[in-house]
Amino acid sequence: MxxxxxxxxxxxxxxxxxxxxxxxxxxxxxxxxxxxxxxDPHDYFDSALAACKTTTAIWYARRNAMPLERVEAHVERDDHEERQGKYTLRVRMVFHGPLTEEQRTRLHAAVGKCPIHKLMTTSDVVIEMAPLDPAS
Missing domain, CATH: 2.20.25 (N-terminal domain of TfIIb)
Structure with a gap:
């Protein structure tokens, strides 16, 4: 891609x-x-986490026949220590629909393992820089 x-x-x-x-x-x-x-770029980075969590919730609910009607993710950024290597994203989730407490708990666990969350917290991301020929 x-x-x-x-x-x-x-x-x-x-x-x-x-x-x-x-x-x-x-x-x-x-x-x-x-x-x-x-x-700005930080907004898109943070938005990727929110979107991943909501789409993961929908995917998980469909796969497990849960009556999830709608989902919300609210992300708050605390970047005051970013230059020291700490960037905190606080996520609050809301699951709408006639769900049981057990289903809500399972959904919460599922969104905690969304691909972007894992990428941001457990992966070594390698960025390779190379010049681009301006004529291309």
């Missing part, structure tokens, strides 16, 4: 990102010098 990102205009922070047939924008906040015209 390939993701492409490029500046929207010369010398400005806003970026255009393309993933398969999807296009979205990235910017940084005004305090950083951007215009806050789109979520």
């Amino acid at each position: 390939k993701i492409d990102c490029e500046s929207e205009s010369p010398g400005a922070f806003p970026q255009i990102v393309r993933v398969r047939q999807h296009t979205f924008r990235v910017d940084v906040g005004e305090i950083t010098g951007g215009t806050d015209s789109a979520p």
Whole structure:
């Protein structure tokens, strides 16, 4: 899979990102010098966790014939120690539907093992940098 990102205009922070047939924008906040015209990279990182948890809940409920009607994930970021290597994401989940307490407990356990949660907490992520020929 390939993701492409490029500046929207010369010398400005806003970026255009393309993933398969999807296009979205990235910017940084005004305090950083951007215009806050789109979520910043941290917002997308945190959003990936929220989306993974909600889609995992739906997948798990379908697979186990649970009456989950709707799910919410609320993520709060605490990045005040990011430069020291600590980045805290507090996640609160809400499962809507006529679920038993046992089903809610099982759903909570399932979303605790979503792929992005595991990637963020148990994987060694290797980023390889290489120059890109500007003519390509």
